[in-house]
Amino acid sequence: MSATTAIVTRGATGRAATSRRGSRKRISTALWSVLSIALFAFFTFPVYWMVNTSLQPNNEIRGSDIHFWPDNFTLRNYATVLFDPGRTPFAPAAVNSLIVTLTTVAVALIFAFLAAIAVTRFRFKSRRAFIITILVIQMIPGEAMMISIFRVIDGWHLLNTLIGLTIVYVATVLPFTIWTLRGFVNGVPVELEEAAMIDGCSRSGAFWRVTFPLLAPGLIATGVFAFIQAWNEFVIALVLNARPEMMTLPVWLRTFLVANGTTNWAAIMAGSTLMAIPVIVFFLIVQGRMTSGLVSGAVKG
Amino acid sequence: MTTTESGPSPAVSAVEGERIVAPQPDQPRKRRFSRRAGGLTPYYLLIPASVMLLALTGWPVLQLLIMSMQEFGRAQVFGAPPSWVWFQNYASVMTDPTFYEVLIRSVVFAAVCVIVTMVVGTLISLLLQRLPKGFRLLLTVGLLLAWAMPPLSATVVWGWMFDSSYGVINHVLVNAFGLEQFNQHPWLIDPLSFFFVAGLIIVWGAIPFVAFTIYAGLTQVPEEALEAAQLDGAGAFSRFRLITFPYLKPIFLITTILQIIWDLKVFTQIFALQDIGGIRALTNTLGVYIYQVSIAGGDFGTGGAIAVITALILMTVSLYYVRQVIKEEGL
Numbered sequence: 001m002s003a004t005t006a007i008v009t010r011g012a013t014g015r016a017a018t019s020r021r022g023s024r025k026r027i028s029t030a031l032w033s034v035l036s037i038a039l040f041a042f043f044t045f046p047v048y049w050m051v052n053t054s055l056q057p058n059n060e061i062r063g064s065d066i067h068f069w070p071d072n073f074t075l076r077n078y079a080t081v082l083f084d085p086g087r088t089p090f091a092p093a094a095v096n097s098l099i100v101t102l103t104t105v106a107v108a109l110i111f112a113f114l115a116a117i118a119v120t121r122f123r124f125k126s127r128r129a130f131i132i133t134i135l136v137i138q139m140i141p142g143e144a145m146m147i148s149i150f151r152v153i154d155g156w157h158l159l160n161t162l163i164g165l166t167i168v169y170v171a172t173v174l175p176f177t178i179w180t181l182r183g184f185v186n187g188v189p190v191e192l193e194e195a196a197m198i199d200g201c202s203r204s205g206a207f208w209r210v211t212f213p214l215l216a217p218g219l220i221a222t223g224v225f226a227f228i229q230a231w232n233e234f235v236i237a238l239v240l241n242a243r244p245e246m247m248t249l250p251v252w253l254r255t256f257l258v259a260n261g262t263t264n265w266a267a268i269m270a271g272s273t274l275m276a277i278p279v280i281v282f283f284l285i286v287q288g289r290m291t292s293g294l295v296s297g298a299v300k301g
Numbered sequence: 302m303t304t305t306e307s308g309p310s311p312a313v314s315a316v317e318g319e320r321i322v323a324p325q326p327d328q329p330r331k332r333r334f335s336r337r338a339g340g341l342t343p344y345y346l347l348i349p350a351s352v353m354l355l356a357l358t359g360w361p362v363l364q365l366l367i368m369s370m371q372e373f374g375r376a377q378v379f380g381a382p383p384s385w386v387w388f389q390n391y392a393s394v395m396t397d398p399t400f401y402e403v404l405i406r407s408v409v410f411a412a413v414c415v416i417v418t419m420v421v422g423t424l425i426s427l428l429l430q431r432l433p434k435g436f437r438l439l440l441t442v443g444l445l446l447a448w449a450m451p452p453l454s455a456t457v458v459w460g461w462m463f464d465s466s467y468g469v470i471n472h473v474l475v476n477a478f479g480l481e482q483f484n485q486h487p488w489l490i491d492p493l494s495f496f497f498v499a500g501l502i503i504v505w506g507a508i509p510f511v512a513f514t515i516y517a518g519l520t521q522v523p524e525e526a527l528e529a530a531q532l533d534g535a536g537a538f539s540r541f542r543l544i545t546f547p548y549l550k551p552i553f554l555i556t557t558i559l560q561i562i563w564d565l566k567v568f569t570q571i572f573a574l575q576d577i578g579g580i581r582a583l584t585n586t587l588g589v590y591i592y593q594v595s596i597a598g599g600d601f602g603t604g605g606a607i608a609v610i611t612a613l614i615l616m617t618v619s620l621y622y623v624r625q626v627i628k629e630e631g632l
Contacts, residue, residue, distance in 0.1 A: 040443035111349040114347070141562075145361050146592070152356075154378075
C-alpha cells in the first residue's frame with residue numbers, strides 16, 4: 001500500500017514537473033518566435049527598402065518625407081533604367097551578363113564534372129596533389145591575380161570581349177565547382193555501379209545509367225553556385241570589360257554611382273532589383289540542396 | 302562476364318607497381334578498395350580543367366611573381382621592356398607606413414566582422430532549431446533573401462539607407478527616437494562609422510551562410526547524447542559547450558577560416574561604399590589598396606608586391622584549413 005502511494009505521488013510530482021517544464025517551454029518558444037520576427041525584419045528590410053524605393057517617383061524619395069510604402073506607385077524608374085537613351089542602357093549589359101554567366105556555368109560544369117569523376121572514381125599518381133592544388137588555389141585572393149590576369153587577357157587581345165571575361169570566370173569558378181561536385185560524386189556509392197557491372201553493364205555504361213542520374217541534384221546545385229558567382233562578379237569585370245558596350249550588370253550598376261550629387265537613387269534601386277531578381281529566384285528554388293551540398297561537399301563535417 | 306578492367310584479374314595499373322584490386326593497408330576507408338586506376342582515363346578527364354587552371358591561374362601567378370620584382374608602370378603595359386629591380390618593390394612596400402595602416406585596418410576590420418558573424422550566425426542556427434515550423438520557415442526565407450542579394454546591390458541599398466539627407470536610418474533616428482544629432486548625419490565621411498556601415502553590410506550578407514551551415518550540422522548531433530546530458534542536469538549552455546560544440550568543431554573551424562579569408566580580401570563592399578561617399582585614403586583595405594596602387598595608380602610592380610604579400614598572409618591563415626580538410630578526407 002505504501003509502495004503504491006509512493007508510486008502515485010511520484011507520478012503526480014512527475015506530471016507537475018512536466019507541465020511546469022511545458023509552460024516554461026511554451027513561454028520561451030513564444031519569446032524565440034518574437035525574436036525570429038525581429039531577425040526576419042532585419043534581414044529583409046534592405047531588400048524591401050530597395051523594392052519600395054524603386055517603386056516611388058524620384059522627386060518624392062528626395063523630399064523631406066520618407067515613404068515607408070510606395071503610396072505614389074510608379075513604374076517610371078524601371079522605364080528609365082530599361083529605355084532612357086540618356087543613360088548607359090540596361091539591355092546590352094543584361095545580355096552580356098547572361099551570355100557570360102550561362103557560358104561560364106555550362107563550360108565550368110562540364111570541365112568540373114570530368115575532373116570530379118577523375119579524382120573520385122580513379123586512383124592515379126598525383127591525384128592527391130591535384131586535389132590539394134584545387135584547395136590552395138581558392139585561397140589566392142582575386143585582387144592579387146587581377147593585374148596579371150589583365151595582362152594575360154590583354155596579351156591574347158581579349159580585353160573588352162565576352163570571350164575573355166568568360167574564360168577568366170570559368171577558371172575562377174572551377175576550383176570551387178570541382179570541389180563541390182567531388183563531394184556529390186563521393187556521395188553516390190561505387191557499389192551501385194559495381195552492381196550494374198555485375199549485371200552486365202560496361203564500366204562507362206554503369207556510370208551513365210546509374211551514377212549520372214543520381215548526380216543531377218548535385219550538378220544543379222553546383223551550377224547555381226557558379227551562376228551566382230559569375231552573375232555577381234564585379235572586380236574582374238570592372239578591370240577587363242570597362243567599355244560601355246561590353247559591361248556586365250554589376251559594372252553597369254556602378255556607373256550610376258560615379259555621377260555623384262545628381263545620383264538617381266530611384267533608378268539605381270530599380271536596377272539593383274532587376275539585377276537581384278534572377279539570383280533570388282535561383283536561391284529560393286535550390287536552397288535546401290545548396291546547404292546540404294555545402295555541408296557534404298565543401299565543408300564536410 | 303564483361304571484359305572491362307574491373308574484373309578480379311591482377312591487372313597492373315598505370316601507376317607503377319600498383320595492383321588495381323590490391324588492398325591498401327594505409328587507406329582506412331573501405332571505399333578506396335573499389336577505386337580503380339583506369340589507365341590513362343583519369344588523366345584525359347583532367348585535361349580540360351588543368352589546361353584552364355594552368356593558363357589562367359598558374360601562368361598569372363608566375364607573371365605576378367615576376368612583375369613584383371620589376372619596375373613595371375604604365376609604360377611597360379604599353380610595351381616598354383621592364384627592368385629588374387628584384388626585391389626593391391618589396392622593400393619599399395615594407396618600409397611604407399601606409400601599407401601597415403592598410404594592413405592593420407584590414408586585419409582589425411576582418412577580425413571584428415568574423416567574430417560578429419560567427420557568434421550571431423551560431424546563435425541564429427540554435428534559434429532555428431528551437432523555432433516552431435512556421436517561424437522557422439519565416440526566418441529561413443529572411444536569411445535566404447539576404448544571402449541571395451548580390452554584394453554590389455546590397456552595398457548600394459545599405460548606402461542609400463545610410464544617406465545623410467534622404468536615408469531612412471537618419472530619418473528614423475531623428476523622428477522616432479528624437480536623436481537630433483543624426484539630422485543630416487554623414488555616416489560615410491568618418492572612417493570609424495564608414496567601417497561600421499561596411500561591417501554591417503558584410504555581416505548581414507555573411508550570417509546566412511554561417512547560420513545555415515551550422516544549422517545543417519546541428520541536425521547531425523546525436524539526440525541521445527543531448528538527452529543524456531539533460532538528464533544529468535546540464536543546462537542549455539553547458540550542453541552546447543560540452544556536446545554540440547565538440548561535435549561540430551570541424552564545421553566551426555572551417556566556416557571561421559572561410560570567413561577570415563573572405564573578410565580579409567573583401568573588395569566589392571568597401572569599393573562601392575567609397576564610391577557612395579567614403580574617403581578612399583582613410584578607408585582602404587588590402588584588396589582595394591592593391592587596386593588603387595596598381596590599376597588606378599599605374600604602379601603594377603609595387604601593386605604586385607602587395608598582392609604577393611597579401612596572398613602569402615591568406616595562405617598562412619588557410620594552411621590550417623587545408624591541413625584540416627586533408628586530415629578529414631583521408632587524402
